[in-house]
Amino acid sequence: MKIAFIYPGQGAQYTGMGKEIYENYAEAREVFEEANDALRYDITRLCFEGPDEELMKTENTQPAILTVSIALTKVLSKRGLKADVTAGLSLGEYSSLVYSGVLSFKDAVKLVKKRGEYMQNAVPIGIGGMAAIIGLDNEVVENICYNIREFGVVEPANYNCPGQLSIAGEIKALEKAVELAKEKGAKKAVMLPVSAPFHCSMLKDAGIKLEEDLKQVPIFDMLVPVITNVTADYLKIDEVKKTLVKQVSSPVLWEQSVRKMIDDQVEVFIEIGPGKTLTGFMKRIDKTKKAINFEDMSSLDKLLSTLEVN
8 A cells, every 4th residue: 555645835834733743742842843943943832822923924834834744744653654655735845855855854944934035025015926716627727827918927826636726926917817717617716815926937036046045955865755746746866956946936736746646556645734735635636545634633543543553
């Protein structure tokens, strides 16, 4: 039985995430302490107590989710649970790279804080954003984006699951795309409450800045294969840094990444981190596969009993 560890991205965060696991497992506490030391501030307290508006800032959200995801992973590893392959949605790819041994956790948590700052600051607030289009084929949404280029930048950003595609770009163009999507019969077409146009060409500058930081970071051998969002294929070790730069302004090929793992006989997908967004996507991508999330004590019990792990 092949297992994939999959990791959520930004948007999954909530105040209190990781607290139960921290209180119950020493190996989880060690990860939070390492994050506090690396970042030189109390990210543990921010995860557990908020305030929400601080946790929601991209530069805080990214290291917070990574820290929770890796703390949870250590608990599973201690129980002897291993993955045959790993992937993460956008920011979640950094959790996969830590799990696979390519990046040290200390380097990754500092990197994603910078990544968050660069992504937030790449476009002035109020200029760009994102919208979710639900209930249309990808091709229809891609054509909408292509046909309204004169209104400004608008591009596919997140291929989440069948009939669910997020787009990103300039506000005026997004509003036009939402209007057209409704005309084409979308079940839902709404602007998203995000402050930046993630995963589109408007964020290229953020990738260039991240490239400078990545030059200082050592890359280690890959112990578990990683599927990258950028190509929906296996990541080659000599392309890790280049791909992470590209990832900032490239669409997230999540549905395609999951299908690649299914093609390679993965039967169980364990979502490790706050929330159960990816588990929800799995039901839409292929409901015959087992998808289980792990974020707290009750979901851990359910996971271990489902997999019959002592």
